Amino acid sequence: MNIIYVICGIDEAGKGPVLGPMVVGGVSARDMDEVALTGVADSKTLSRKRREFLYDEITEHFVTATIILSAEEIDRLRAEMSMNVIVARAHAEVICKLSCDTAYVDACDVNAERYGRTVAGYTGKRTDAIVAEHKADARYPIVSAASVVAKVTRDRCIERLHEEFGNFGSGYPSDAVTIRFLETYIAESGHPPSCARASWETTRRIMNRLSQPTIFDF
Structure with a gap:
């Protein structure tokens, strides 16, 4: 055999x-x-x-x-x-x-x-x-x-x-197109898109930065 x-x-x-x-x-x-x-x-x-x-x-x-x-x-x-x-x-x-x-x-x-x-x-x-x-x-x-x-x-x-989401580039943190997309999406909706890894440091950093109050909020 x-x-x-x-x-x-x-x-x-x-x-x-x-x-x-x-x-x-x-x-x-x-x-x-x-x-x-x-x-x-x-x-x-x-x-x-x-x-x-x-x-x-x-x-x-x-x-x-x-x-x-x-x-x-x-x-x-x-x-x-x-x-x-x-x-x-x-x-x-x-x-x-x-x-x-x-x-x-x-x-x-x-x-x-x-x-x-x-x-x-x-x-x-x-x-x-x-x-x-x-x-x-x-x-x-x-x-x-x-x-x-x-x-x-x-x-x-x-x-x-x-x-579904529009062109967000490669999806890698080193890609400027990806970062612009993520910043814009979070700024407009208040949360990451479903295609984002919310546990990633990149996502958390953008979420934290955009949630920080500025002088114009007072």
Whole structure:
């Protein structure tokens, strides 16, 4: 009887933004080299057009899985656990969806080995079945593929949110368009939009600043 050995790669997009969801993507395959043949690379190094092309290639030829955590879900979970634990649980959930033997994971903890143990604990797998490394999306083609799946899926989520809220940019705190949108929305409505992570320091800082009385209020 032939035993089929399956590997998978896991990565996320949108861990840090103040607006929009976080997406975890996973890709499974029988061999690392067959994923490399797609020409995949870390999604951060690719143009949007190239990511879209590779996304179609990856989803056509390999088994993929994603989960999307909305801003509201992230806020709710952050009341109970750290962001690293949220990501680890989400990584584990996608691993379980793919039913792989060995998972290659982009580590979201300064201690990659500890992160691997955390993910393994949530999957119920042996710790040696989880290969967690920093910059795994640049080192392993299957994690690069997962990064493309996660990034393209998040980009599409952001497009839908733009249709609902207007163009708020990338959603990252470093984006001036994002900050202007958030400041304007809060100033006009008195609360953050539903697509915002209210638990983020960026949101709290804007809320506090805009709620401070000025001399003109007296």
